[in-house]
Amino acid sequence: MVRAGSAGVTAGPTLAVVAREAGVSVPTASKVVNGREDVAPETRRRVTEALDRLGYIRRPRFDGGRAPRLVDLVVHSLETSGSGAVLHGAEEAADDAGLELVVSAALTRSRAERPERPERPERPERPERGWLDKLVLRGSSGVLFHLAELSDPQYAWLRQHRIPFVMIDPVLEPPPDAVSVGAADWRGGVTATEHLLALGHERIAVVAGHRHTLCADARIAGYRSALAAAGVRHRPEYVRHAGSGEGTAGRRVRELLDLPEPPTAVFVCADRMALDVYDALAERGLRVPDDMSVVGYDDLPEARWLTPALTTVRQPLSEMAATALRLLLRMMDGHRPESTRTELSTRLVERSSTAPPGPRPGGHG
Incomplete structure (x- = not known):
């Protein structure tokens, strides 16, 4: 007590x-x-x-x-x-x-x-x-x-x-x-996506948690709203749900990398899932942010411990x-x-995991 x-x-x-x-x-x-x-x-x-x-x-x-x-x-x-x-x-x-x-x-x-x-x-x-x-x-x-x-x-x-x-x-x-x-999760989703758009990304994916939950739905809605306001086409195949299982977010990112036109940036709706995303990108030989920009959500201590340190939305x-x-x-x-x-209110905490788009992400191996 x-x-x-x-x-x-x-x-x-x-x-x-x-x-x-x-x-x-x-x-x-x-x-x-x-x-x-x-x-x-x-x-x-x-x-x-x-x-x-x-x-x-x-x-x-x-x-x-x-x-x-x-x-x-x-x-x-x-x-x-x-x-x-x-x-x-x-x-x-x-x-x-x-x-x-x-x-x-x-x-x-x-x-x-x-x-x-x-x-x-x-x-x-x-x-x-x-x-x-x-x-x-x-x-x-x-x-x-x-x-x-x-x-x-x-x-x-x-x-x-x-x-x-x-x-x-x-x-x-x-x-x-x-x-x-x-x-303010909707605003947080807008802020994360606008940050990536401002860097020049247009192929932006989102990896959220469980379907039909308050936070996931609101953050995805904010992501879609920011794309629409910028005149960027929304791609349904870029929206993935990872749930709460260990390693699930990494599997979703590997699916995104295997698309004919993979994203150059990903908005991950929880910092803990970003750890899996980093691991999945490293397995494909891709570097953050050179080959893929990553934005998280929460601003937990883990966000500062990652290498490179994670740009994230502070909850x-x-x-x-x-x-x-x-x-x-x-x-x-x-x-x-x-x-x-x-x-x-939420706010963006800029660190080192985002940059302008680099070479087209590969990794079909």
């Missing part, structure tokens, strides 16, 4: 600051603070020293005889950099608001234990009913969800128990009355989580947001 904030206590460094000082993730620092045993001794030592050095205050659960209001943050995993960014934003906003934040990964059924739904994302990111029951038992005042989806019965359960909740970057369209915070995950928590706080106080959907 991450404890963030308590009224009347002098603000000190947040857990995110401690994590950066110790060179670990926020979830790992949280485990140390809360006495979890599944932390390596050397890691525990570094975090403990950082806690002491920075004067981190392990805030008491009760203040003046009252328990601070409790808010849950449920993420699909505590191991990804995207979830780390969400946790960072929510933790700092909770600290500012004097809330106590409980962070957990969703408890899920395996794919074999639930009906197949090919049109839905493959990631099993629905929390189980037993976990939801714990919200009532521990007296949570509200919940933030950073998950692919909730089921209809789970939405109904939250309404029945009158627990306010906000979805952070939902993958599927939530019910009309559900409050959510996301990014403000930390800011989205902080905004979601502030909305949730107002809902806990009885205020209903004017709109159920809030979108934060």
Whole structure:
């Protein structure tokens, strides 16, 4: 459990600051603070020293005889950099608001234990009913969800128990009355494509995630809109969906390279998929950006680690989580947001993976 904030206590460094000082993730620092045993001794030592050095205050659960209001943050995993960014934003906003934040990964059924739904994302990111029951038992005042989806019965359960909740970057369209915070994905798709058009590319492909998901559909729509505005012909064969399987994005790029007229640039709708794209291009002996320009999406730390560093559209995950928590706080106080959907702006981060078109990409071998 991450404890963030308590009224009347002098603000000190947040857990995110401690994590950066110790060179670990926020979830790992949280485990140390809360006495979890599944932390390596050397890691525990570094975090403990950082806690002491920075004067981190392990805030008491009760203040003046009252328990601070409790808010849950449920993420699909505590191991990804995207979830780390969400946790960072929510933790700092909770600290500012004097809330106590409980962070957990969703408890899920395996794919074999639930009906197949090919049109839905493959990631099993629905929390189980037993976990939801714990919200009532521990007296949570509200919940933030950073998950692919909730089921209809789970939405109904939250309404029945009158627990306010906000979805952070939902993958599927939530019910009309559900409050959510996301990014301006259509504009992000426009920005990525306009960048490639400005460099002189016209044969621009897009590799997106699952079909019929909010972010993929919006980013592809932005891509098509930018092409149309520039008078560049849209080629249906240049639009590919990779899903979430490891290596799938690389296979889609190899398919693009095998076209009679392959693209000279590709807009990849997630930084994690760009790693596969780089590998697939290298297998064909092609260089980024000399033979193929690549633009990603998210601006996760991985984007800076790639060689060459990835030009990408920054999705403000930390800011989205902080905004979601502030909305949730107002809902806990009885205020209903004017709109159920809030979108934060994206922006292009130019690095070294894009350049004017080079020689025609080959690679039919």
